Each structure stands twice: as structure tokens, then as C-alpha cells.
Amino acid sequence: MAAVTYTKQDWKAEADIQRLPDGTYQGVVLLTRMGSPGADSAPQTVNSVSETPEEALEEAKALAHRLLADVGGG
Template sequence: MAAVKYTKADWVAQADIQELDNGQFQGVVLVSREHGNSSEEARHTVAAPSDSPEQALEQATALAHRLLADVTV
């Protein structure tokens, strides 16, 4: 994973895509603490699949930004 990686304080959001069985693509984001344990990891998916990997990655990066914006430092 991790086509794109963003950080805020000690939080990391890694955005990537996955190909679905129907040929579409879905953006996924893994949010975790840089020095935390696996119980602090959360996987998020973009709500709607995309027809292209570029569009799915764009949606995943937008989701990563929104998720990190909600993190309180």
C-alpha cells in the first residue's frame, strides 16, 4: 500500500487504490500512528468506485486529507 503518504504530527495517512472484481477501482486509506501499535490503525474506503485508477487515487487522497484534518494534535 501507500501510493501517497501524508503526515500530521505523529499520524500517517497512506492513500492507495485497489482493483475490484468488476474492473472498477476503489480508493483506500490506512490511517495510523507513526510509532503506535496496530490497534491504532484504521482502514477507510472511498464510498463510490471509480472507472479509472487515477480517479480512484484522487478520491483516496482527498479522503486522506479529510481524515487527517479531523485529527486533533
């Protein structure tokens, strides 16, 4: 399953998933400011786990939209 990238102004959010040791999945979002090569951002994880990668990716996409809304000023 491929990661999904969203952009807003000079921000980029990459939504992806990770498989957890127990076989469930969790959405992950990496938020970065484009043009800032030294500004590494820690990945942010979705608060819940999902039974399928599709569900986890949907949760990650929703988190990516919320993060971009916050940094983009609404």
C-alpha cells in the first residue's frame, strides 16, 4: 500500500502505515516544511490501531489533513 502525500502552502504531509508486532496496523504522518532541509520532523502516529492496512491509511490521511489545517492557518 503506497503512502499518500498532501501539500498546503510550503508544508507537506506524508500519510503512511506501519504494521505493529501484534499484526495490527497504525497510521503514521510525517509533516515537513518544504525547502527546510535541516528541519527533520518526528513522525506522528494515529491514536488508534486498525485491523487492516486500509483502515490505518484512512486514519493517517485524516490526521494529515488535520495537521495541515493547523500549520496552514486554517
